Amino acid sequence: MAYLKVSGTKIVDQNNKEVILRGAGLGGWLNMENFISGYPGCEFQIRAALAEVVGKDKSEFFFDKFLEYFFQDADAAFFKSLGLNCIRIPFNYRHFEDDMNPRVLKPEGFKHLDRVITLCANHGIYTILDLHTAPGGQNTDWHADAGTHIANFWNHKDFQDRTVWLWEELAKHYVGNTWIAGYNPLNEPTDPYHTRVIDFYDRVYSTIRKVDPHHALFLDGNTFASDFSHFGDAHKRWENCAYSIHDYSVYGFPAAPEPYVSGEDQRRRMRRSYERKREWMDARGLCVWNGEWGPVYARREYDGQRTEAINEERYRVLRDQLDIYNKDRLSWSIWTYKDIGYQGMVYVNRETPYMTLFRDFLAQKQRLAIDAWGADDSQVRHIYQPLIDLITKEVPSEYQNLYPFPVWKLESRVGRLARNILVSEFFVKPWAEHFRGKSVEELDVIARSFSFENCLHRDGLNKILTDNASLVAE
Numbered sequence: 378m379a380y381l382k383v384s385g386t387k388i389v390d391q392n393n394k395e396v397i398l399r400g401a402g403l404g405g406w407l408n409m410e411n412f413i414s415g416y417p418g419c420e421f422q423i424r425a426a427l428a429e430v431v432g433k434d435k436s437e438f439f440f441d442k443f444l445e446y447f448f449q450d451a452d453a454a455f456f457k458s459l460g461l462n463c464i465r466i467p468f469n470y471r472h473f474e475d476d477m478n479p480r481v482l483k484p485e486g487f488k489h490l491d492r493v494i495t496l497c498a499n500h501g502i503y504t505i506l507d508l509h510t511a512p513g514g515q516n517t518d519w520h521a522d523a524g525t526h527i528a529n530f531w532n533h534k535d536f537q538d539r540t541v542w543l544w545e546e547l548a549k550h551y552v553g554n555t556w557i558a559g560y561n562p563l564n565e566p567t568d569p570y571h572t573r574v575i576d577f578y579d580r581v582y583s584t585i586r587k588v589d590p591h592h593a594l595f596l597d598g599n600t601f602a603s604d605f606s607h608f609g610d611a612h613k614r615w616e617n618c619a620y621s622i623h624d625y626s627v628y629g630f631p632a633a634p635e636p637y638v639s640g641e642d643q644r645r646r647m648r649r650s651y652e653r654k655r656e657w658m659d660a661r662g663l664c665v666w667n668g669e670w671g672p673v674y675a676r677r678e679y680d681g682q683r684t685e686a687i688n689e690e691r692y693r694v695l696r697d698q699l700d701i702y703n704k705d706r707l708s709w710s711i712w713t714y715k716d717i718g719y720q721g722m723v724y725v726n727r728e729t730p731y732m733t734l735f736r737d738f739l740a741q742k743q744r745l746a747i748d749a750w751g752a753d754d755s756q757v758r759h760i761y762q763p764l765i766d767l768i769t770k771e772v773p774s775e776y777q778n779l780y781p782f783p784v785w786k787l788e789s790r791v792g793r794l795a796r797n798i799l800v801s802e803f804f805v806k807p808w809a810e811h812f813r814g815k816s817v818e819e820l821d822v823i824a825r826s827f828s829f830e831n832c833l834h835r836d837g838l839n840k841i842l843t844d845n846a847s848l849v850a851e
């Protein structure tokens with residue numbers, strides 16, 4: 378087998394035959410995320426807190442088991458059975474490099490990544506390696522695992538140097554693997570100047586190319602993979618590259634402006650938002666990959682009788698998005714494969730040891746809206762509204778829209794900082810306390826909650842994905 382490569386607007390195989398990559402992201406695995414696995418704050422915080430409560434060895438054991446159970450052969454077999462052919466694998470740089478020991482590769486970092494790439498390959502599934510978390514944090518959100526909203530990656534050259542170094546090491550390791558469809562060097566950059574991201578891509582491109590001339594690169598646009606407007610002629614310096622948008626539709630979230638009925642205006646707005654993200658590529662005949670998209674879903678325990686109706690609406694959004702993508706023969710990767718029940722194609726059963734251990738805690742997190750993703754802040758809005766009012770009243774309007782505006786409006790900025798960073802920090806230790814006194818065997822059982830056999834399937838979502846995976850002939 379030979380490498381996939383980018384040819385004009387298409388991804389092709391060795392016979393120049395078009396390959397449309399359709400699949401999902403393995404979110405919350407090698408880069409754990411709060412709403413995906415149920416903890417508050419960031420991964421580095423909960424890892425430290427758990428080590429304090431159960432000790433370093435037991436804590437490492439738990440996380441290693443979590444990684445093992447989260448994706449196994451049964452997951453790959455199921456994924457393939459849906460007709461999907463590609464998994465985007467987000468990972469955290471901390472698996473490969475310790476902040477206290479920079480530029481020293483941790484060989485153990487490859488253990489699970491190699492394992493899952495091989496599992497996928499055995500089932501004929503391509504993988505795309507996505508550096509979701511870079512030193513210093515390349516974006517302003519929780520998934521950059523920096524614990525702050527300042528994306529310091531852009532302010533310190535050394536963070537960038539270390540990331541270039543890491544990609545060189547990764548490319549050396551994976552250069553011969555043809556089941557890897559390509560490298561996605563940086564998830565969702567948010568560079569307020571819009572120029573440093575291009576300089577960084579120049580550097581990472583030439584460093585990877587020195588050791589690996591084969592694999593395609595999938596480059597995210599700035600501002601959460603939505604904005605290529607400052608990229609100019611940069612593509613002329615980069616070969617074998619696809620450009621990645623993240624196409625979350627506002628209609629797929631609780632904050633939608635109105636119920637989604639698939640009306641003409643709504644579909645136009647959905648399409649327009651997608652087209653805007655890919656304008657730069659379309660003007661130049663470049664290849665587009667939709668690296669993240671997809672609605673979130675209602676849960677009976679929180680949304681009660683409205684659950685089915687809300688989810689039908691979300692499936693409508695999903696179908697209409699796929700309609701657009703099919704017409705464009707777009708490659709896509711829906712977010713996300715597995716979680717605890719908000720967005721995943723499969724999700725951990727509520728009766729498992731992990732979910733019963735955290736039942737009350739998760740309900741509290743939900744009530745306080747301390748995860749930002751799709752947050753429903755209706756029960757705590759009155760607490761934060763005075764802060765929004767104060768800024769609105771005291772700060773001249775021309776200074777109210779701080780970057781990453783317009784993705785972050787004033788309300789979402791206050792929510793992100795006050796709830797998702799500040800309040801959630803106070804719940805990190807209480808999360809870890811749930812594990813106090815647990816034996817190694819008990820930790821194993823809790824981690825096993827994430828295995829395929831302990832998961833339920835979101836059949837409505839999976840059916841729509843399968844139907845559409847076969848709609849566009851390769």
Ligand SMILES: O[C@@H]1[C@@H](O)[C@H](O[C@@H]2CO[C@@H](O[C@@H]3CO[C@@H](O)[C@H](O)[C@H]3O)[C@H](O)[C@H]2O)OC[C@H]1O
Nearest residue numbers: 404410518520565601603623625626627750784
């Ligand atoms: O790890 C993922 C993460 O990659 C993803 O990040 C969010 C992507 O969406 C951003 O906002 C959207 C930007 O485009 C507009 O059109 C949408 O309406 C917005 O929702 C958001 O700020 C990022 O954090 O999200 C899920 C994580 O699990």
